[in-house]
Amino acid sequence: MMLAKRIIPCLDVDDGRVVKGMHFGRIRDAGDPVEFARSYKLQGADELIFLDITASQQKRKTMKSIVRNVAKVTDIPFTVGGGIRKLEDARDILLSGADKVSINTAAVKNPELITDLMSIFGKQCVVVAIDAKRKFGEDGTYLFKNGGKKKYWFEVRIYGGKVETGIDAIEWARKVESLGAGEVLLTSIDADGTENGYDIDLTKRICNAIRIPVIASGGCGGARHMLEVFRKTDVDAALAASIFHYQKSTVDKVKNYLKKKGISIRA
Secondary structure, three states: OOOOEEEEEEEEEEOOEEEEEEOOEEEEEEEOHHHHHHHHHHHOOOOEEEEEOOOOOOOOOOOHHHHHHHHHOOOOOEEEEOOOOOHHHHHHHHHOOOOEEEEOHHHHHOOHHHHHHHHHHOHHHEEEEEEEEEEOOOOOOOEEEOOEEEOOEEEEEEOOOOEEEEEEHHHHHHHHHHHOOOEEEEEEOOOOOOOOOOOHHHHHHHHHHOOOOEEEEOOOOOHHHHHHHHHHOOOOEEEEOHHHHOOOOOHHHHHHHHHHOOOOEOO
């Protein structure tokens, strides 16, 4: 029996405001996180993801007051990421009202943190975010990697997509699963903000490599893109921001569309 798919609005927050950009840059204001959270709950969102997108770059903690205020207006599962570097940071966020914590930069720099979080808070609370970007060879056509010829591979980026790591995203996904991650939030930097659709190749490779749930993120421009990612990959959830923030569609309309197309969606 196929598990019902989830639809998840994402709130990228910078300086207390929801923002949206393209390719992790060109940021513009979108609105108030508390108002968005309240609206998405009423629309029938299955979960929310709240990412403090500059916390890691600025080496500061996630803004707990905003987390508390968002948690007050919604009773649906709520993941928070950005600036979580140690166990105490995660504990503070969970005590502020979040159901899960998401780590990215900290996981790459200290992989043992994944296991520590899992051991203390439970696997269901630990989301590892993977921000990946296509990496080509020097001539732009191929790269020799692991003895084989590839046109490209996917590299993990940290610090809001600004810093290269040299880590293969598929290999990293396998590692975080083995370390105790309960879920992967996969974002294509190439697709981010384009509204041209999810990166199907990247998403499919990650889903085929691991058994834990995968959330697809980056590039959603409408319900048809969610339909495509659900039909062509084994993702458990589809995340979107622009289409909801700028009222191009609503969660309930997207769900109705997907149901009519035969996708099992949570009520």
